[in-house]
Amino acid sequence: MENLIQSWKQRSSNSRKAQKKFIRHLEQYRGKHLDTLADEIHEEVFSKVNCLDCANCCTSIPPIVNKTDTARIAKELGMKPAAFAEKYLTVDEDNDTVMNQSPCPFLLENNECFIYAFRPKACREYPHTNNREFSKNLSYHAPNAMYCPAVFYILEEMKKRVP
Numbered sequence: 001m002e003n004l005i006q007s008w009k010q011r012s013s014n015s016r017k018a019q020k021k022f023i024r025h026l027e028q029y030r031g032k033h034l035d036t037l038a039d040e041i042h043e044e045v046f047s048k049v050n051c052l053d054c055a056n057c058c059t060s061i062p063p064i065v066n067k068t069d070t071a072r073i074a075k076e077l078g079m080k081p082a083a084f085a086e087k088y089l090t091v092d093e094d095n096d097t098v099m100n101q102s103p104c105p106f107l108l109e110n111n112e113c114f115i116y117a118f119r120p121k122a123c124r125e126y127p128h129t130n131n132r133e134f135s136k137n138l139s140y141h142a143p144n145a146m147y148c149p150a151v152f153y154i155l156e157e158m159k160k161r162v163p
């Protein structure tokens, strides 16, 4: 597992252009069939890549925290939503409300998430490669392959299975 993550670090920085080109190639296949294939490959890759050996998303991409997330997390932490927002949230350059620190303030030393059971929707859905949502999120996958080893390996596997 460690080796997969190590080799992703070496390979991903050299493959940015190729990943972008492959995503453009995939445009023609957008839809149900591609999403079914992506779901299959997502499962295969995540059976080999353990997020607890990685946590790169939690250390490098502040997640969007919407109003529903804020209300839910604040309630679970026994805080008022406004107090939670004041302490943990900020508005980024895209005008999205996100966690105000990177690494995320809820990431523990062992790479577990302190608020895992009630984490933001964006964290639950990342890296947007399964649940029949691969095509819808096509433009995210090349940039995400630079942050997420699983996305990198999903695209590498997809290259072998898409004409």
Ligand code: SF4
Binding pocket: 057, 058, 063, 104, 105, 106, 107, 108, 112, 113, 114, 115, 116, 119, 120, 123
């Ligand atoms: S809330 Fe949890 S899953 Fe989301 S970025 Fe923070 S540590 Fe990671």
Ligand code: SF4
Binding pocket: 049, 050, 051, 052, 054, 055, 056, 057, 058, 126, 127, 147, 148, 149, 150, 151
């Ligand atoms: S970057 Fe990808 S593989 Fe790493 S913890 Fe996040 S989702 Fe898991």
